[in-house]
Amino acid sequence: MRAIVIDDSEAIRRILRNMMTAIGFEVIEAKNGRDALDRLATIGCVDVALVDWNMPDLNGYEFVVAVRADPTLNGMRLMMVTSETELQSVAAALNAGADEYVMKPFTKDVILEKLALLGIGQS
Amino acid sequence: MQLYEDDICQVTRTIWSTMLGWEIRRTPLDEAAIASLKERTLSGCVQITGAWEGDVALHCSDSLARKIAALTFGIETDEATLAHARDALGEMANMTGGNVKSLLPAPSSLSLPAVVEGTDYSMRIPVGRLLAQIAFECQGERVLLRLVERDS
Numbered sequence: 001m002r003a004i005v006i007d008d009s010e011a012i013r014r015i016l017r018n019m020m021t022a023i024g025f026e027v028i029e030a031k032n033g034r035d036a037l038d039r040l041a042t043i044g045c046v047d048v049a050l051v052d053w054n055m056p057d058l059n060g061y062e063f064v065v066a067v068r069a070d071p072t073l074n075g076m077r078l079m080m081v082t083s084e085t086e087l088q089s090v091a092a093a094l095n096a097g098a099d100e101y102v103m104k105p106f107t108k109d110v111i112l113e114k115l116a117l118l119g120i121g122q123s
Numbered sequence: 124m125q126l127y128e129d130d131i132c133q134v135t136r137t138i139w140s141t142m143l144g145w146e147i148r149r150t151p152l153d154e155a156a157i158a159s160l161k162e163r164t165l166s167g168c169v170q171i172t173g174a175w176e177g178d179v180a181l182h183c184s185d186s187l188a189r190k191i192a193a194l195t196f197g198i199e200t201d202e203a204t205l206a207h208a209r210d211a212l213g214e215m216a217n218m219t220g221g222n223v224k225s226l227l228p229a230p231s232s233l234s235l236p237a238v239v240e241g242t243d244y245s246m247r248i249p250v251g252r253l254l255a256q257i258a259f260e261c262q263g264e265r266v267l268l269r270l271v272e273r274d275s
Contacts, residue, residue, distance in 0.1 A: 009213065054217065083221025086225065
């Protein structure tokens with residue numbers, strides 16, 4: 001299984017990478033939505049993307065919209081992992097095509113629970 | 124403002140315990156808390172714009188920021204660089220701002236975090252008033268959280 005972790009904070013990418021590799025994922029990192037789309041254009045679709053909201057260049061919401069408009073990325077699961085806590089933001093992300101929404105701060109258990117809801121992550 | 128401050132303290136405790144596994148405890152806002160900012164300090168700040176406008180800033184010592192970085196990056200404290208410390212404190216400020224925003228009128232947007240560092244400096248938000256200033260102690264060091272509301 002492959003995951004892409006998209007966050008402008010290297011610290012958060014490191015934390016999520018460690019969580020995901022511990023449960024058997026190969027993890028690719030991207031520092032914003034544009035960087036993530038570039039990497040996906042090279043490596044192809046992954047099983048799940050963990051996506052921050054507030055990022056420079058292309059933010060998480062715009063990334064979700066772009067992924068859902070791209071048929072080559074069909075079936076990729078999208079989990080927002082973000083400090084954006086307003087219910088309107090949650091609704092906007094889900095309406096745009098995000099599958100799950102995790103608010104920071106998060107625990108490993110919450111990430112695992114959300115992956116299980118998506119039917120992935122059980123190695 | 125007591126309600127705000129209690130809620131902000133709860134948000135702060137949750138973030139620090141969840142992300143770092145550390146207890147952060149509110150302390151009196153005394154001279155020692157203010158004096159601690161005269162040492163080498165890092166400040167992480169995010170802006171909130173929309174139905175409520177202002178800034179949330181976290182101030183702590185360089186050494187505490189490097190301890191946070193070491194924990195989040197999984198490295199030794201003496202291996203933590205200023206870049207690691209900036210990244211880690213910026214993310215702590217980002218989480219604090221996002222969660223404080225949920226206590227304020229909606230809708231509003233959160234900026235990307237900015238981090239500055241130096242010795243005995245001050246941050247001033249033009250046309251703003253200090254809404255809350257809360258001192259904490261964590262890992263034997265002081266942390267200061269400031270919430271500034273911009274005048275409309």
